[in-house]
Amino acid sequence: MPSHYKLQETHSFLKNKKIQSITVLLFFTLLCALPLLSITLTEDISTMIPQGKDGRIADDFALLQKAPLSGKVMISISSNTAKPQQLEKIADSISARMSPPYLTAQDYSGTRPQAVINFLLRQAPNLTTENDLARLKYITSQHVIKQTLLQNKQQLISPAGFGLRKIIASDPLDLRSIYLEKLAPLKHLPRFKVQGKHLFNNDRTALLIFAKSEIPMTDSRLGAELLSHFTEIKKSALAENNAAASDINISLLSGHLYTTANASIIKRDIFTLSALSISALLILFFYSFRRAGALTVFLAPGVAILAGLSTAAIFFQNLSAIVIGFGAVLMGISIDFAVHTYFALADNPEDKNKALKKVSSPILFGAATSCAAFAALYVSGIPGIKQLALFSVAGIIAACGYALLFIPRFCSSFPEKTLGANTIFHIPKHKTAVIGISIFILTAGTYYALNNSFDTELKNLGYISDEIRNTEKLFHEKWGNLSRQALLFAKGETQESALQNNERLWADLSINLPETKTVNLAPVLPSTKTQLKNRKLWAEFWKREQLNRIISTVNSEGRKIGFAPDVFTASLKKIHSDEPVLTVESMNSSALGFLTELLIPKSGQGKNKLIMTLLPDTDKVSDYFNEQKEQELNARLVSQSRFKATLETEMKADITKFICLSGLLVTLLIGILFRNLRRAALAIFPAVFGVVCTFGVLGFLGIPLNIFHIAALPLVIGLGADYGIFMVFQEIKKPSPSTVKAVKISGLTTLAGFGVLVFAKHPSLHSLGATVAAGVSAALICAVFILPHLLRMKLQTEKDHA
Incomplete structure (x- = not known):
């Protein structure tokens, strides 16, 4: 049975039964609301990241989030005029005023030179390798002991001698020189210089405070309270130290700053754009509808969003809030069906069944092509886009059903019909000029579209204010680029296996990339297996007879140059003290605890343990750690440059698959509908024109494509195909003056409701708006002004033949 007969039966059932119609609609609403009771929303941007082959891209993104300073709150206090002592006082004032849950200062006072040396000397049995033994033999020879003691004497009587007394007393043989070399890779860390309990940059014009916060980085409300708390303590600290804000710059950098800025600008955008959109829709309503019943046309997006949300909630346990937000915007297509139904009824209000049969x-088929356009998104490797595909298809089906079943029942009065027949045969002149301009636009659009690039910088999807940019610039100037390092992860099922793999990785780097500036834990935190081997070497070297000989030599040579008898005996006897094997936990509570915090990310229950190595983000490093090398070392290299290159490749593949599949499905459906090559080509032409113009405009303006441009494309394809179908249908059935008006109104309502997003300040909303505005405008212009000329060409040819 043809679809319009089934619709007529359903409509007849609901006819003159307004209460029943409302009841059915309310029941549908209730049914859709039930799955929402158990919905779990996530704001994680990872849902908009492609999975990649074997989930590699998603895994790399997760690893990038484990970067050393990720999740930290950093406060920089800098001045080109103030002395370091004043910066220290201000830092102490700020730290003292911090209070949980907002901020808690991290204390690095334990990382003093004396404390570090003491730690290394205690751990010497665990850290001494075979290479170190040769140094030990040399250092403990009689003539070197004599030279070392002489140097100690000279240092003690120098101006810096007072600060060296404890160091020399605990290590008269200068064993520390062996073990301090193990910290040499730390010089490649960002520009930190420990002075007491403070971290300075190299020229001591800036001081850095690390703080922890109990406020989640994604909580915009509490994040705003944290920033307000910081502003207050900053003012108080400056006032307490009689310092002016113009002389001392105090800046905070953390995820809260970005979250709060994005939440604020989105709220401002929503308020501004809602006012603009509502005003535009009201103008359209009073200009084109002017009947109370027509307000039900504007309920279509609500029905679509509810149905889409409910369906997605059934099939996906966790729904992305980003997807819901953008899916709701993309559902602007849903009003299209209601508008066409309304104007078809306006043409024949006396016989609604006949009007429905015609439309x-x-x-x-318009709904089917729109569903095909959105369904093609399901081939994407991006989890959020898959959710968006299902959300949109369900919404379109619901909107189509609402338009055909309920609009006829709720709309009883219509604007007066516009007299004047066939719009398609009464169009402006200048056919040659219009077609020529169209060809030029398509050619230019294709050219610029092929030159489009992809923006794979995820940070650009969010809003970054001028204030945040200035803060980022200051941190970069004072502390270097804190986030542009490659991260090399050694993996293991246990902590011990991860440490062993980290040693293999360090050995490989030392041999094959010796000039690379690398920060690795292996020299100061070897695996238990290696430590046990080192302890055996240490014990064999420091036998009782050997130790007694060295103590005797030190005392003998020391007396000759003026040291008190047995002054070093106690510290030398500690060499035989039984220090336990060094573990991650014991190192974490030591003077070098900041290293474990920096380079050993926390792993969840049952997940691989990770040890991080920092390297420069260069092509040489990236090329060396290919897939084969990573498998060999059981390691994974991630970096911003490698991630962006991989993401761009995946996005290109995604958009190619989507456009090809979408184009194939839409073309197939339109071909089935018209069963005529010419009509099918003309019907799909507005969609093609809209897509080419979208890419062409973005390419011409130099705007790189991002994930939200791609997500909005189905709206352009779906609406363009709808416009084409309705215009071409005028050639098959009796032309209606309301058809062109309905196409215009549906396009304008989409632009008024959602195209206004082009004025948004938030980059993601702007991207969506730019795509909708460019694509839908182009498709609408094509359908209303270009397509009629193309349709007339056959009619004119037939007249000429006649």
Whole structure:
């Protein structure tokens, strides 16, 4: 049975039964609301990241989030005029005023030179390798002991001698020189210089405070309270130290700053754009509808969003809030069907069944092509886009059903019909000029579209204010680029296996990339297996007879140059003290605890343990750690440059698959509808024109493509195909003056409701708005002004032949 007959039966059932119609609609609403009771929303941007082959891209993104300073709150206090002592006082004032849950200062006072040396000397049995033994033999020879003691004497009587007394007393043989070399890779860390309990940059014009916060980085409300708390303590600290804000710059950098800025600008955008959109829709309503019943047309997006949200909630346990937000915007297509139904009824209000029979086929096929356009998104490797595909298809089906079943029942009065017949045969002149301009636009659009680039910088999807940019610039100037390092992760099922793999990785780097500036834990935190081997070497070297000989030599040579008898005996006897094997936990509570915090990310229950190595983000490093090398070392290299290159490749593949599949499905459906090559080509032409113009405009303006441009494309394809179907249908059935008006109104309502997003300040909303504005405008212009000329060409040819 043809679809319009089934619709007529359903409509007849609901006819003159307004209460029943409302009841059915309310029941549908209730049914859709039930799955929402158990919905779990996530704001994690990872849902908009492609999975990649074997989930590699998603895994790399997760690893990038484990970067050393990720999740930290950093406060920089800098001045080109103030002395370091004043910066220290201000830092102490700020730290003292911090209070949980907002901020808690991290204390690095334990990382003093004396404390570090003491730690290394205690751990010497665990850290001494075979290479170190040769140094030990040399250092403990009689003539070197004599030279070392002489140097100690000279240092003690120098101006710096007072500060060296404890160091020399605990290590008269200068064993520390062996073990301090193990910290040599730390010089490649960002520009930190420990002075007491403070971290300075190299020229001591800036001081850095690390703080922890109990406030989640994604909580915009509490994040705003944290920033307000910081502003207050900053003012108080400056006032307490009689310092002016113009002389001392105090800046905070953390995820809260970005979250709060994005939440604030989105709220401002929503308020501004809602006012603009509502005003535009009201103008359209009073200009084109002017009947109370027509307000039900504007309920279509609400029905679509509810149905889409409910369906997605059934099939996905966790729904992305980003997807819901953008899916709701993309559902602007849903009003299209209601508008066409309304104006078809306006043409024949006395016989609604006849009006429905006329409009049902193009609406159903229009909905089918729109569903095909959105369904093609399901081939994407991006989890959020898959959710968006299902959300949109369900919403379109619901909107189509609402338009054909309920609009006829709720709309009883219509604007007066516009007299004047066939719009398609009464169009402006200048056919040659219009077609020529169209060809030029398509050619230029294709050229610029092929030169489009992809923006794979995830940070650009969020809003960054001028204030945040200035803060980022200051941190970069004072502390270097804190985030542009490659991260090399040694993996293991246990902590011990991860440490062993980290040693293999360090050995490989030392041999094959010796000039690379590398920060690795292996020299100061070897695996237990290696430590046990080192302890055996240490014990064999420091036998009782050997130790007694060295103590005797030190005392003998020391007396000759003026040291008190047995002054070093106690410290030398500690060499035989039984220090336990060094573990991650014991190192974490030591003077070098900041290293474990920096380079050993926390792993969840049952997940691989990770040890991080920092390297420069260069092509040489990236090329060396290919897939084969990573498998060999059981390691994984991630970096911003490698991640962006991989992401761009995946996005190109995604958009190619989507456009090809979407184009194939839409073309197939339109071909089935018209069963005529010429009509099918003309019907799909507005969609093609809209897509080419979208990419062409973005390419011409130099705007790189991002994930939200791609997500909005189905709206352009779906609406463009709808416009084409309705215009071409005029050639098959009796032309209607309301058809062109309905196409115009549906396009304008989409632009008024959602195209206004082009004025948004938030980059993601702007991207969506730019795509909708460019694509839908182009498709609408094509359908209304270009397509009629193309349709007339056959009619004119037939007249000429006649």
